[in-house]
Amino acid sequence: MSAYGGSAARERHGWFLGLTGPQLLVLLLGAVPAWASVAQAAWASLLLTIPGWLMLAALVCVPIHGWSGWQWLGVLLRHRAGIALGWSAFHARVASDDLVVSPHHDDGEGSDLRHHEGLDRTDLPGALASLDLHAVPGPRGETAGMALVQDHSRRTWAATAVLAHPGIGLADESMRDLMGSGLTSLLEAVSLGEAVRLIALHVRALPEPRRQREAWISEHRVDDEPAASCEVHRQLELLTQGAAVRHEAYVTVVVDEQRLNRGARTDRTPSARGRILAPLLAEVEAHLNGAVGCTGVRWLDPGELAAVVRAGFSPFDVAQGDGDLTEPWAAAAPARASTTMREYRHGAATTRTCTLLLPRNGAPMGALARILVPDQPRERRSMTVLLRPVARRAAQRATERSETSAAMAAELRHRIGRSDRARDRRAHSRLRDTDEKLERGRALVRLGIVAAVSVPEGNDAADAGRRLEAAARMCGFAPVPLDGAHDAGFAAAAMPLGVGLPTARTS
Numbered sequence: 001m002s003a004y005g006g007s008a009a010r011e012r013h014g015w016f017l018g019l020t021g022p023q024l025l026v027l028l029l030g031a032v033p034a035w036a037s038v039a040q041a042a043w044a045s046l047l048l049t050i051p052g053w054l055m056l057a058a059l060v061c062v063p064i065h066g067w068s069g070w071q072w073l074g075v076l077l078r079h080r081a082g083i084a085l086g087w088s089a090f091h092a093r094v095a096s097d098d099l100v101v102s103p104h105h106d107d108g109e110g111s112d113l114r115h116h117e118g119l120d121r122t123d124l125p126g127a128l129a130s131l132d133l134h135a136v137p138g139p140r141g142e143t144a145g146m147a148l149v150q151d152h153s154r155r156t157w158a159a160t161a162v163l164a165h166p167g168i169g170l171a172d173e174s175m176r177d178l179m180g181s182g183l184t185s186l187l188e189a190v191s192l193g194e195a196v197r198l199i200a201l202h203v204r205a206l207p208e209p210r211r212q213r214e215a216w217i218s219e220h221r222v223d224d225e226p227a228a229s230c231e232v233h234r235q236l237e238l239l240t241q242g243a244a245v246r247h248e249a250y251v252t253v254v255v256d257e258q259r260l261n262r263g264a265r266t267d268r269t270p271s272a273r274g275r276i277l278a279p280l281l282a283e284v285e286a287h288l289n290g291a292v293g294c295t296g297v298r299w300l301d302p303g304e305l306a307a308v309v310r311a312g313f314s315p316f317d318v319a320q321g322d323g324d325l326t327e328p329w330a331a332a333a334p335a336r337a338s339t340t341m342r343e344y345r346h347g348a349a350t351t352r353t354c355t356l357l358l359p360r361n362g363a364p365m366g367a368l369a370r371i372l373v374p375d376q377p378r379e380r381r382s383m384t385v386l387l388r389p390v391a392r393r394a395a396q397r398a399t400e401r402s403e404t405s406a407a408m409a410a411e412l413r414h415r416i417g418r419s420d421r422a423r424d425r426r427a428h429s430r431l432r433d434t435d436e437k438l439e440r441g442r443a444l445v446r447l448g449i450v451a452a453v454s455v456p457e458g459n460d461a462a463d464a465g466r467r468l469e470a471a472a473r474m475c476g477f478a479p480v481p482l483d484g485a486h487d488a489g490f491a492a493a494a495m496p497l498g499v500g501l502p503t504a505r506t507s
Contacts, residue, residue, distance in 0.1 A: 075484035090125035136274030158498035164296035182291025191389035191443035198254035202496035204382035250496035339487040352465035353489030395444035452493035
């Protein structure tokens with residue numbers, strides 16, 4: 001499809017006046033003291049219990065930036081506990097000189113070479129701390145290898161590829177329809193396989209590499225250019241060299257470890273898992289190179305992936321493209337990182353993140369492009385679209401539960417004499433439409449969009465966050481700041497490692 005038509009539905013539906021089951025249960029239990037006061041005719045006690053019940057109702061039911069007051073209280077308590085226990089601060093091993101130096105004699109001439117043990121071990125902060133890295137052969141048996149990322153806490157394995165795509169700026173309506181259909185076919189194919197947990201499409205805006213820019217200018221410079229034209233071009237170059245950006249796109253395929261264990265009962269080494277993943281990654285690559293319109297898909301090796309991660313953590317140090325394209329993993333993370341309630345500080349940068357809610361009236365393809373345009377020269381933006389295909393049986397069960405909840409909600413509203421609102425009728429229509437599409441073989445996909453903006457340390461990160469949210473509203477999306485979870489938001493928005501969408505919602 002060339003546009004998102006507003007056919008998305010909420011993952012959870014409140015079945016009584018918009019309240020979920022846990023919310024209604026808390027309200028009923030909170031009203032027990034008031035009922036007891038009424039039963040005992042203790043009217044003075046009733047005057048004391050009713051304000052408490054109303055305060056509880058406000059904490060549980062009134063949403064503030066997408067969360068209830070009760071959930072915000074839990075976020076604040078967990079954040080304070082993390083600060084008190086030292087979980088919110090990170091110090092890299094390489095910064096604390098915690099790497100072991102040992103002699104090495106493999107050069108064939110007997111010289112005593114020194115190397116650091118542990119340079120290829122991951123040392124990442126926060127939500128990325130449970131990641132481990134393995135080098136395995138690529139889907140087509142590439143000798144350079146492929147980086148296979150193991151997440152011990154989420155029990156997943158992932159591979160990341162860099163994409164080359166011409167973009168949709170010059171594509172006509174039919175071409176955009178074809179690209180949208182190609183992405184739909186990819187999601188339907190992986191949902192049938194029931195092995196892929198998540199497909200993450202990551203895009204980041206980086207400054208134009210200085211060396212490549214100078215090479216392009218020297219190649220296209222005219223020898224007999226007038227002096228006035230040379231001066232104008234020089235001034236334009238000085239004005240735009242800080243604002244000129246390029247975009248990098250990545251795709252990460254995340255697979256459940258349980259699915260891989262079924263095919264590797266006797267050999268559970270990373271190489272065996274890589275062989276099991278190879279056909280799946282080749283299938284994803286074929287879809288991307290087909291109707292999706294990619295002109296190149298290359299799976300990253302460990303050194304290249306480390307360089308991408310380092311560019312995310314230190315966007316103002318390595319983003320110019322003047323250094324090596326590979327990095328050791330011990331140097332990928334910043335020397336220090338810490339999270340506060342409203343921002344995440346990593347190295348010499350500060351980042352604010354937000355999630356984007358889909359517009360009810362739909363949006364054309366390419367509507368998110370404005371979010372990736374920096375407003376200031378010293379500003380970096382990134383965004384990740386998290387697509388979680390749902391297995392066919394699980395999608396049918398989820399749709400049935402949603403339809404049952406909607407029917408119960410409609411019946412309760414009729415019992416209390418409340419008529420259906422337009423929002424209720426539209427939600428019920430979406431459920432019927434989803435059921436029809438599933439019956440025709442379509443796939444149910446959980447979608448999440450996370451955007452981040454990074455500024456140098458000392459700059460006004462709050463202002464950069466407000467400008468990012470303004471850009472999201474200009475695109476038609478509703479931004480929700482990730483206060484209290486900016487470190488996890490940064491891991492999802494700025495790192496193409498497949499960290500992001502939770503398995504199950506808690507709210």
